[in-house]
Amino acid sequence: QAQLVESGGGVVQPGGSLRLSCAASGFTFTNYGMDWVRQAPGKGLEWVADIWYDGNKKQYADFAKGRFTISRDNSKNTLYLQMNSLRPEDTAVYYCATDFTGGYFDSWGQGTLVTVSS
Amino acid sequence: DIQMTQSPSALSASVGDRVTITCRASQSISTWLAWYQQKPGKAPKLLIYKASSLESGVPSRFSGSGSGTEFTLTISSLQPDDFATYHCQQYASYPYTFGQGTELEIK
Numbered sequence: 001q002a003q004l005v006e007s008g009g010g011v012v013q014p015g016g017s018l019r020l021s022c023a024a025s026g027f028t029f030t031n032y033g034m035d036w037v038r039q040a041p042g043k044g045l046e047w048v049a050d051i052w053y054d055g056n057k058k059q060y061a062d063f064a065k066g067r068f069t070i071s072r073d074n075s076k077n078t079l080y081l082q083m084n085s086l087r088p089e090d091t092a093v094y095y096c097a098t099d100f101t102g103g104y105f106d107s108w109g110q111g112t113l114v115t116v117s118s
Numbered sequence: 119d120i121q122m123t124q125s126p127s128a129l130s131a132s133v134g135d136r137v138t139i140t141c142r143a144s145q146s147i148s149t150w151l152a153w154y155q156q157k158p159g160k161a162p163k164l165l166i167y168k169a170s171s172l173e174s175g176v177p178s179r180f181s182g183s184g185s186g187t188e189f190t191l192t193i194s195s196l197q198p199d200d201f202a203t204y205h206c207q208q209y210a211s212y213p214y215t216f217g218q219g220t221e222l223e224i225k
Contacts, residue, residue, distance in 0.1 A: 035214075045154075045162065045205055047214040061213045095161055103209025104152035106173075108161035 009112030022096030
């Protein structure tokens with residue numbers, strides 16, 4: 001059974017940076033694409049970025065391009081999201097999710113809350 | 119970007135009712151559609167992928183149908199555990215996009 005545990009969320013000022021991590025276990029991490037999806041308080045789900053199983057291809061939502069970087073360390077079974085130039089509208093719970101066959105999300109972590117506020 | 123529109127946004131129903139939620143895409147997505155269930159304070163859970171394929175472990179009272187631009191999620195007989203928010207998601211093309219969600223409440 002896949003287990004995903006996010007960490008690294010917190011309160012940050014506008015313009016600041018955070019790095020989120022997602023520790024994976026219970027499945028063969030190197031076989032899976034991985035994604036980040038976020039949910040602002042009281043709002044719907046919003047896809048952020050994804051990365052192929054080998055890290056060779058990445059895709060981003062427009063709001064993330066140039067500010068966020070998705071990466072993975074397959075030796076540590078860990079997914080990352082580096083977020084720079086954060087804005088109040090980036091305030092959300094950030095989930096990592098597995099993406100085995102390309103595009104839908106089989107398993108999800110519990111989420112980590114990012115609050116961008118002065 | 120492909121816009122996904124769910125209807126209704128909220129729905130009141132009783133245990134035992136048959137419920138249908140609709141999701142419309144702004145352009146054809148073939149059958150590249152997934153449905154998720156989310157309970158308050160919890161992560162979403164995959165129910166249906168490829169429009170009509172039931173994820174392992176999901177009760178058979180859940181079913182999905184549709185292709186192109188119109189899709190439905192049906193719960194054949196509502197159970198107390200089914201009161202939650204339901205989201206559709208297209209994965210035909212980047213950026214992946216979700217519907218705004220349908221909140222299913224107890225009548």
